[in-house]
Amino acid sequence: MKKTTLVTMEETLIDIQEFKQNTMTPLKAPEDFPIEQQLEMYRKMALIREFDTAVKELWMQNYIYGLAHSYVCAEAIGVGTCAALEPEDFITSTHRGHGHTIAKGGDIKKMMAELMGKEEGYCHGKGGSMHIAAVDEGMLGATGIVGSGMPIAVGAALSSKVLGKDSVVVCFHGDGGTNQGVWHESINMAAAWDLPVIFLCENNQWAISFPYKKATKNPHISDRAIGYGIPGKTVDGFNPFAVYIAVREAVERARKGEGPTLIEAKYYRYIGHFVADDERYRDVKTNEPWKELDPVVRMAAYLEQDGGFSKEQVHETYESARQEVLDAIEFAKNAPEPSAETLFDGLHSPGFMEYLKSKGELA
Amino acid sequence: MTTKTLTIKQAINETLREEMRRDDTVIIMGCDVGVRGNPFGITIGLYDEFGAERVRDTPISEAAIIGACLGAAATGLRPIGEILFSDWITLGMDQLVNQIAKIRYMFGGKINVPLVIRAPVGAGGGQAAQHSQSFEAWFSHVPGLQVVMPITPFDVKGLLKTAIRSDDPVLFFEHKRGYEIQGEVPGEDYTIPFGEAAIRREGTDVTLVAVSIMVHRALSVAETLSQLGIECEVIDPRTIYPFDYETVLKSLEKTHHLVVTHESNRRSGIGSEIVSQLVERGFDLLDDQPVIVAGLDVPMPYNRLLESLVIPDEEKLKDAILKLMD
Numbered sequence: 001m002k003k004t005t006l007v008t009m010e011e012t013l014i015d016i017q018e019f020k021q022n023t024m025t026p027l028k029a030p031e032d033f034p035i036e037q038q039l040e041m042y043r044k045m046a047l048i049r050e051f052d053t054a055v056k057e058l059w060m061q062n063y064i065y066g067l068a069h070s071y072v073c074a075e076a077i078g079v080g081t082c083a084a085l086e087p088e089d090f091i092t093s094t095h096r097g098h099g100h101t102i103a104k105g106g107d108i109k110k111m112m113a114e115l116m117g118k119e120e121g122y123c124h125g126k127g128g129s130m131h132i133a134a135v136d137e138g139m140l141g142a143t144g145i146v147g148s149g150m151p152i153a154v155g156a157a158l159s160s161k162v163l164g165k166d167s168v169v170v171c172f173h174g175d176g177g178t179n180q181g182v183w184h185e186s187i188n189m190a191a192a193w194d195l196p197v198i199f200l201c202e203n204n205q206w207a208i209s210f211p212y213k214k215a216t217k218n219p220h221i222s223d224r225a226i227g228y229g230i231p232g233k234t235v236d237g238f239n240p241f242a243v244y245i246a247v248r249e250a251v252e253r254a255r256k257g258e259g260p261t262l263i264e265a266k267y268y269r270y271i272g273h274f275v276a277d278d279e280r281y282r283d284v285k286t287n288e289p290w291k292e293l294d295p296v297v298r299m300a301a302y303l304e305q306d307g308g309f310s311k312e313q314v315h316e317t318y319e320s321a322r323q324e325v326l327d328a329i330e331f332a333k334n335a336p337e338p339s340a341e342t343l344f345d346g347l348h349s350p351g352f353m354e355y356l357k358s359k360g361e362l363a
Numbered sequence: 364m365t366t367k368t369l370t371i372k373q374a375i376n377e378t379l380r381e382e383m384r385r386d387d388t389v390i391i392m393g394c395d396v397g398v399r400g401n402p403f404g405i406t407i408g409l410y411d412e413f414g415a416e417r418v419r420d421t422p423i424s425e426a427a428i429i430g431a432c433l434g435a436a437a438t439g440l441r442p443i444g445e446i447l448f449s450d451w452i453t454l455g456m457d458q459l460v461n462q463i464a465k466i467r468y469m470f471g472g473k474i475n476v477p478l479v480i481r482a483p484v485g486a487g488g489g490q491a492a493q494h495s496q497s498f499e500a501w502f503s504h505v506p507g508l509q510v511v512m513p514i515t516p517f518d519v520k521g522l523l524k525t526a527i528r529s530d531d532p533v534l535f536f537e538h539k540r541g542y543e544i545q546g547e548v549p550g551e552d553y554t555i556p557f558g559e560a561a562i563r564r565e566g567t568d569v570t571l572v573a574v575s576i577m578v579h580r581a582l583s584v585a586e587t588l589s590q591l592g593i594e595c596e597v598i599d600p601r602t603i604y605p606f607d608y609e610t611v612l613k614s615l616e617k618t619h620h621l622v623v624t625h626e627s628n629r630r631s632g633i634g635s636e637i638v639s640q641l642v643e644r645g646f647d648l649l650d651d652q653p654v655i656v657a658g659l660d661v662p663m664p665y666n667r668l669l670e671s672l673v674i675p676d677e678e679k680l681k682d683a684i685l686k687l688m689d
């Protein structure tokens with residue numbers, strides 16, 4: 001069968017060249033960024049890498065049911081962003097929510113249990129990968145519908161403003177989401193009201209099988225900020241410090257009541273769209289040059305060369321993350337399944353559930 | 364107990380005001396809710412009392428309004444979102460159906476969703492196809508949503524208070540031809556629980572379940588038929604989901620005849636669900652086929668004559684009951 005691809009190797013090499021020239025920046029922590037926190041950043045990136053690598057295996061072994069979308073190669077974005085947030089700040093997520101949950105401080109045991117559909121999972125087996133949520137940690141949940149988190153983030157930011165709180169909201173979304181109508185409605189509303197929200201676009205350059213450049217005339221998403229009268233910035237999405245610095249600035253702005261910022265963290269999804277994606281829409285060889293920008297590898301190299309850590313320390317950190325994931329898998333495999341009696345739990349508020357039970361209407 | 368006479372419009376306004384005074388986390392957002400006080404005058408005066416922070420004029424962005432209500436509800440506010448005409452809820456369907464209805468369940472019961480979406484429904488007055496619809500059947504189909512459709516000032520006030528104080532998402536549908544309906548309302552604070560129908564008129568021959576504005580048409584028809592010796596029991600369910608089947612079944616024990624009427628169009632309408640539930644729950648109570656009197660299955664036309672053909676009026680309801688009781 002003839003293989004059709006929308007992006008040739010030649011175009012890929014030009015794209016990378018352009019990325020390196022215009023977007024890529026060397027890893028460099030801000031001077032006030034504590035050294036231990038840099039290692040912690042790396043540990044979280046490693047956790048995400050190991051978690052989502054394991055998810056694919058577990059899915060193939062039928063431990064994980066349904067769909068799962070990996071955050072591999074986006075680690076720097078979630079981790080860089082959440083490093084600039086406080087525990088009481090909120091994030092909204094995408095269908096690629098594992099990384100966001102881990103970055104915001106989620107418990108990977110509860111996450112893995114959820115992916116295996118277990119009672120001890122974050123959502124008691126009701127949500128799975130696509131609806132992973134860690135509400136107590138400020139992670140307002142993953143969503144299976146592209147762009148749908150946008151107005152929810154706006155509403156959470158509205159709460160902060162009306163209730164006089166100091167918290168901000170980061171709205172993660174993808175390049176695909178930027179072409180939904182609600183994307184425009186949400187940014188416009190947040191900008192008009194100066195709400196404390198940071199719209200963080202994870203531009204992985206592909207909306208499943210369709211390259212962003214072919215879906216949109218102007219490939220620079222952050223340019224759109226001009227239209228809303230807010231700051232817009234494109235940063236190296238393979239660089240956690242670049243993301244951190246941009247988000248920190250946007251957070252400061254938001255906390256001062258100066259309104260939203262649009263940040264485009266540009267990277268490249270050099271893995272499949274989801275666990276079972278055969279990537280038949282592209283020449284997988286075009287992924288290879290991008291893999292050289294692997295954010296976890298880049299971070300490790302930085303820590304060893306510029307961060308003052310030994311190779312062993314970096315290695316041990318990674319290994320501790322790997323072990324943590326192995327423990328989470330063990331925990332999840334041994335966790336009990338939800339019982340049939342829990343089917344309707346959480347459908348309504350406890351009071352209304354009681355009412356329905358009393359009327360015999362829950363069946 | 365003191366009472367006063369209010370229109371439905373005044374009852375909504377008073378309820379919003381009382382709830383906003385009682386609870387600082389209650390906010391209103393929607394197109395024209397602020398300075399203009401809503402096109403029907405529902406929110407007049409609220410902007411002056413509570414300010415722009417809590418009575419928010421929004422851009423014309425239904426998806427963002429409905430979605431922002433969810434984000435706000437999940438993080439500590441009790442938003443009341445207003446959609447100018449219920450027809451335009453369609454612009455926010457993803458937020459309502461895929462997010463609001465499901466978020467508590469999907470996330471394992473951890474998120475409270477204390478929000479109300481208010482919107483006018485109903486036909487008449489030449490508003491044609493995009494300003495005349497009633498979608499109660501659509502939303503009662505979606506697990507996780509509650510649908511309220513009161514049509515007296517007393518019910519509007521008591522049920523809107525329950526909706527605002529509820530931790531669940533509620534669609535509150537107001538009939539735009541009903542805003543001027545008057546009635547007695549207690550001076551004191553009160554609420555009405557969802558899922559309790561009201562018997563508007565007692566009767567022994569036919570159980571007439573009427574939704575929203577059809578309650579008033581049904582009462583008028585019941586008086587006419589009484590002259591002919593047919594006594595209708597008119598039941599106003601008040602809430603579409605949850606629905607009070609017990610009260611209707613009790614009535615059928617007496618009348619053994621069922622007529623359901625709603626203004627929205629017939630096909631896959633709420634009448635079909637009500638009849639099917641009642642047949643399953645009380646087949647032996649029925650002496651004859653159940654009858655549904657509803658709008659015709661066509662977009663609402665503009666022309667006065669054509670419009671009148673679509674809307675179920677007293678005449679059509681009376682004829683259907685007479686035919687059943689013949």
